[in-house]
Structures are given as C-alpha cells and as structure tokens.
Amino acid sequence: MAIGADIDTTATAAASRVPAWVSNLAIVLVIAALWPINALLADRLNPYFFQVLIVIGINITLAVSLNLINGITGQFSLGHAGFMALGAYTSAILMRHFSPSGAAAEALFLGALLLAGLMAAVAGIVVGVPALRLRGDYLAIATLGFGEIINVLIVNTETIGRFEVGGASGLHGIPIVTNFFWTYAVALVCIVCIWRLAHSSKGKAFLAVREDEIAAAAMGVDTTYHKVAAFVIGAFFAGVAGGISAMWFGDLDPESFRFMRSIEIVAMVVLGGSGSVTGAVLAAVVLTVLPEALRDVRQYTGGQDLRLIIYSLLLIVMMLVRPEGLLGRRELWWTRRRTPAAVKAARALDVPDANPPVA
Amino acid sequence: MALLEVEQVSVQFGGLKALSNFSFALDVGELVGLIGPNGAGKTTAFNVVTGVYPPTAGTIRFDSRSIGGEKPFRINRLGIARTFQNIRLFAGLSVLDNVLVSFNQSIGHGFLGTVIRSKKHLREDAQHEREAFELLDVFGLADRANLLASNLPYGDQRRLEIARALATKPKVLLLDEPAAGMNPQEKIDLTNLIRQVRRQFQVGIWLIEHDMKLVMNLVDRLTVLDHGETIAVGTPGEVQANPKVIEAYLGEPV
Helix, strand or coil, rough: CCCHHHHHHCCCHCCCCCCCCHHHHHHHHHHHHHHHHHHHHHHHHHHHHHHHHCCCCCCCHHHHHHHHHHHHHHCCCCCHHHHHHHHHHHHHHHHHCCCEEECHHHHHHHHHHHEEEEEEEEHHHHHHHHHHHHHHHHHHHHHHHHHHEEEEEEHCCECCCCCCCCCCCCCCCCCCCHHHHHHHHHHHHHHHHHHHHHHHCCCCCHEEEEEEEHHHHHCCHHHHHHHHHHHHHHHHHHHHHHHHHHHHHECCCCHHCCCHHHHHHHHHHHHHCCCCHHHHHHHHHHHHHHHHHHHHHHHHHHHHHCHHHHHHHHHHHHHHHHCCCCCCCCCCCCCCCHHHHHHHHHHHHHHHCCCCCCC | CCCCCEEEEEECCCCCCEEEEEEECCCCCCEEEEEEECCHHHHHHHHCCCCCCCCCEEEEEEEEEEECCHHHHHHHHEEEECCCCCCCCCCCHHHHHHHHHHHHCCCCCCCCHHHHHHHHHHHHHHHHHHHHHHHHHHHHCCCHEEEEHHHHCHHHHHHHHHHHHCCCCCECCCCCCCCCCHHHHHHHHHHHHHHHHHHCCEEEEEEHHHHHHHHHHHHHEEEEECCEEEEEEEEHHHHHHHHHHHHHCCCCCC
16 A cells, blocks of 8 residues: 555645635636636637537536535535536527527626526535435445436426526527637636635534544534535536536437536546545546547547546446545545644744734 | 432433443543443443444533534534543544544644645644644554554554543543453553543543453442342442442352
8 A cells, every 4th residue: 555545634714825815816817817817718729629628618517516525525416417407508598598698608608607506506505405315326326316306307408487488309500609718707606615625624524424424423523514505606616517518519419417427527537546535527528538539549449439438347347446426535646634733833834913923 | 509410311222222221420630430241232331432322321511511312423522522432533544643633623623724825824733733742642552653553563552542531621531442352561561641631631441441441540439230230339449349349240149
C-alpha cells in the first residue's frame, strides 16, 4: 500500500493558507477570463473539437454534482438524467416561448438556467424525501423509476398550457445560446461549491452519513436532512447542466435522458473514485474524450466500428486494475495536513484582536 | 429529580420482551454501571434511551422533558451521547474528522456560508478544529489526527469513540463495553481515563461492562439485568453479595 493511502489529506478552509477573499476573487477572475477565451476558441477551434469541449464541460457538471449524492453522501442514485431532463425542458420551453435576441437572450438564458436548476431541485425534494428512506439497491431502483417517470411524462405531454413540450418527437428550434463561457462557468461554480462543501466542517456530515448512518445520528447529525440536502444540491446542478445542454444542441429528444444517460454519469463517478471531486472531473474528461478518440480506430480494423466494444473493454480493465477508481477517495493534489500548530496559526489570522501584540 | 430518569420502560420485539419494567436514574457527576449476562437487555436499554428503538411502554425523561421515541439525533443534541459495543467509527474519515462530525450540530452558518467561505464559517471551522485538537490531546490522539480512523490500533479506536461522543458536549455519556477486547494494561489505562472524563467533563456516565473488576472499581452503584428483568440494584458490595446475581451468573446452586 502506498504511504499516502492510509493518511487522510483533506483540509478544511480553516487550515487553508489562502485567505477566503483571495480565493473568491480568483474564482471570479477565472470565470471572467472565460469570456475572452470563449471568443478566441469559437474563432479558431474546429467545430467538432469545440463541441467535444462543450460536452466535457456539461459532463463535468453532471459527474461532480452526482458525486455529492453517490460518492460523498453515499446514496446510490440512478436518477441524475431525470433531473437533467427536467432542467433541459424547463429552460428550453422558456427560451423557445420568448425567443429573445441579443443581450436579452443572455439575460433570459441566465434566468432560464436558474429556473432549470430550481425545478430540478424541487423535484429533488419531492423524490428525495420518500426515496431516501430506502438504502442501497432499493434506493437505486426508486431513483431509476423516477428517471423513467420523467421520461414517460415528457413523451406523453404535447403542451403545457401555451407552452410547447413536444412529446415523443422532441422539442426543436431551441435558441442556441450556450457557449464555452456559460458551460465552463457553470462547471466551475459546481466544482467550487461541492469541493468547499466536502472539505468543510459543515460538509463532514455528508461524509459521516456515508460512513455510518447510525453513528452519525448518535453524534447529532440530522441524517435525513443531509441526505435530502445532497440530493437537492446535486439535482440543482444536474438541472442547470440540462439547460446548458439544451441550449447548445438546439434540439431535445426525451430518449436521450433515459437511464443509460444516468448510467454514463454513474460510470464517471465510479471511474474517478467515489467521493473524489477532482476524480469526477478527470473521469468526465476521460469518458467523454475516449469514445471520440476511438472513432479513428475504424481505419485500423478494416472499417469495422469496434468503438463501443473497445470502450467497454477499457472500462472493464480500468475497474479491474483500480477498483477504487482513478483517484479513490483522494484528490488530485495534496492538501495541507492539519496540525495543532496549523490550527493555532489559523486562529491568529482569524481573530487578530484576541491577543493584541504588546508594544 | 435526576437528570436522566427511566421509569418502567419495556421494549418488546414481537414475542420477545428484551427489556421489562426497567427503571433507572442518573445525575450529573455520577458513574453508574449496568451489568448482566449476554442477552440480558443491556444494549437494548442504551438503545431505547438514545432513541434507536421507541419504548413499548414507560417513560424516559431527560432534563424533565419526555424523550421516549424521539429521534436519535435530537436526543444527542439534548445532551445524551454514546459509544457502541461493536466500534462504529467513521472508518474512512480521519481521526480529526471523526471528532469534527460531532461539532456539526453547533455550526451556526448555512451551506451558502460554507460555499462562499464567510467570516462566520472560517471562524467556526477554526474554533471547532481547535476544540477537536484539545479533545484529542486529552485522549493522547492529537499526533494521530490525520490518520484514518480504521488505521488506529484497537485500543485507540475505543478511545476515539469516547472522544467523539464527548465532542457533542453531552451531560450524560453512555459507554457500551468500552473495555471489550482490551488487554490488562489497556484496561487500567481505560479505568483512569473514565475517571478523568468524569472529573474533567462533568458528565454523568452510564457504563455497560463485562469486566467485573473494572466495573466494581469504577462505579458508584449498578443495576443488574437478566432476561430483560432487573434482578438487583445497589452498590458494588451489595450487588456482589446478592444471591440472585450469583445465580444469574453462575447458575442455580446444586
């Protein structure tokens, strides 16, 4: 066993060397910097690569948000595509109905994304409160059922009032507003939120629920609340990712949100290492790029398309070699270990007035 | 009126009466034992007080408030903490994080505060880490704070469970066989530790233990259970001389 494996290397904000306002400002600056990068990429990158880049961003948001539910809180959910579908349809219906242009489109897009997330979050409460009484396999089946119900509802709904839903033939002609900026701004916000939750004192409750529910409750953790909270936060980001996706492709097919999509996202979480935020990001990149990269294999196999077979074989091999996932529960980089001295230093930084230096 | 009062509590699972008409009282600073042969209902008594099972009959009062059938996390927040017979640490979390989970209930900021790293969040996180280290220091675990709990030696795991329970700032601490599986030296250390906890943290301690020497050394008084029935109550001296107790442990005289 590697030396690092038996040591927990997660740190909380209190022990972090970087002051909060610096890291917050850095995040805002990085998001702002995505805007010029967006223009640059849209001009120079070939449209195929650009599309792959967007899908990577959407999958990062999906994998990291599902990781909060499956990996960090330990509640195995197969309903993520259902939340994504709710978000996609909510925002797409709105954008189609109002079909704004120019700056209004960007503003309405932001509103539609938030509403997409909120709709999915509300669904998260409605599904989560009864379903999270179940555990393990039973929860997986219940959430799978939720995803299928959403699909059936969409397929059988042509219109809601004056809004067109499209039914089985899908929804077409959605304004295309998504770009590199929006996709990665959402992905970044999602990563930051879930990273900070997982690595804070408050977020330890999610991990405690995963480790041992009975012990967590005996230590005063409201386990039901935290399970539903994880579900709602995860669903919110899945809904937003759905909105991003709908406004990129311009068409929605209800079949694309069935349980295979959920399985894809679960595969990313498991491959990356359940509970590892950076692992989910890494796996989302790998599992999006891999099937695309394998398209070229065709020329070496005499025109036979072995893409999906090779993809599946690679997944099996990876899980055999590293059953705990690429990163296990660790993160990609080493974070500072906490020591009493580090805590004292943090204390000195946080409450400068407690012990004023004697002149 | 005692801090924790259990009156005529029964717990029934189908046809099995795991605990019948059990009464008990505990005050701050007291150290009381609960003994009995295997299957006597000791852990059931702990479970019903901590809300794992609702009582079939009877009342449980804590701080003059009825807590029978309350949820475990609420009972803990009121001030009753416990350890488990078969260790239930958060095995995949570090020693420090195990203790930090217990502080979760006293966090005053929301998820949003955590996400934007508000001042209150940073202050509370720093304070909780400091308190956690102070607590781990009492238990000699501060230098192992970053180890995974599952990698601690057995005796340390038992002590971490006590530390984690104390981190919830209880008024009453329930210890379920803390010496199980310990060697003689570890048992001596544990005895001293329990005395120290009683002094330093000013809690009432209720102790289930099979090691008679350890129990008789530590407790002020004790209850003896057999088949869910209370067969004796008293000081260690009184209980040891009670013929019913001897019968329960050794069988009927020939």
